[in-house]
Amino acid sequence: MVGSGYDFVITTDRTMMSNHHGKEFIGFLATGPAYFFPERVWLRLCCPKPKVDKEGKPIEAPYGLRKVEAALIDAGYKAAIIDPDHLEKHLRHAKAVMVGHHDYFAYGPPSSEWWLLTGKEPVNRVSLMRFMRWLGERKRRYGFKIIVGGPAAWQWLWEPEFWHSVGVDTVVDGEAEIVIKKIAEKIVNGEPLPKYVYVGASDVPSIEEIPVIKGASVNGLVEVMRGCPRGCKFCSVTLRPLRFMPYEKIEAELKVNREAGILDAIIHSEDVLLYRAKGVIPQEEPLIKLHKLFTKYTRSLAWAHASLAAIVTAQRNGKIITKLTDIIYSENEQDYLGVEVGIETGSIRLVRLYMAGKAAPYPPEKYPEIVEEAFAIMHEHRIVPAATFILNLPGERPEDVMATVELLEKLRPYRSLIVPMFFVPMGSLKGDKRIIARVKVTPEHLEAFRVAVRHSAYWAKDIMARFYLKGPKHALTRFLLSRFVNLVESKAMKILSSLEHFEGKELTIERKELPQIPA
């Protein structure tokens, strides 16, 4: 019977439950505050509602939710992902509602940067908190449990009052495939639940324990490996064991997406080129096999992430980048490839201190040259990176930031979007529990921001014209978006100018007073 069958309802708020018009980068608009339009219009523009079936199950859903759903179904539970607009009819009978998110309270990048710079709460935080308050109110009415998890689960530790006021029963921090079944069992048996579960080494799933998704993932995302061998000190991914998904599992998920009519794909890995690598040396044969497998089922694909050192190593050792892009562009209907990359810094001192593995197999001293060479290789192969760099790492000196600025200037000829991120230390400050993050802004930081904004605004228009919106039929949209990019550039420059009086002072994020949930 519609709306009465699921013991475990899996969901999230609108900023996550959307395919963002098939373009992941559009989803990033929800990580900033709403500008030019009211928040609800902004939300509609960047996070359109997905198609759903008669029960409210989305055709495409976030990959992490799909894994939780598959783990529960394989264990024999009645579980389904439900769109947030269709939850009401399922809640009366649900034993638990499970919520996942990438950035619950906007403490992750790039949300926290926009929040710090503009002083306005990002749309994703506003949307999530509104949704959780609503869910907390329904919990009081119907009595189900609320379990939250996902890559941003740690953020609940910084919102204890909200955690309590909403009535979240358990926070699951880490890979959930095994732990979620133990929690489901406790719920079914009426046993008490732990408040917080950190998934330690003994509960990290092996390849065999990672289930195949049962329904399509947003934009056809399919995971090919977990973990990363580079060991950057600021990154939690590196704590996880390295595991490569077998071709059979990857193919099974490609088939699920294809059967749902999803013809585009994202190859998900922290470093796609390290799929079945020897250490940090990319291997031609498995990479070619992987890409041929994807192109068999897709119309277009993107790489989730690749490291710049792997791009250089792959191209220097047998022109692997040329071979992979030849396969992609000849087998698929696409003439460019999107990817996220991390520049992080131009300072050799900071590379040595925090991320020596980023440059491997080359020494840290070579890192700035590796970055530039990787950008040149990508430009030549029509690979369009969305790149990030980090400011405010602990112990950072003005000369470190200027080394980054110098590197960014060298990247100017290469087609790419470059986004700055602040390393944001968090925690309640003595005497004012509502201040949760602060960053000391320096003139060098502002210069790095300016260089990045100019670079990205210039190349954004080129990328739209050449790839995303080419041809006469998109002329109007291209014109409007180009005006929009100009507006964003001038707004960003104004914000940066207004921040000049902050030089040497601190920007803070403040937690607002929380409204009470009606009894």
Ligand code: SF4
């Ligand atoms: S290369 Fe990227 S994913 Fe790997 S440890 Fe460093 S920051 Fe994390």
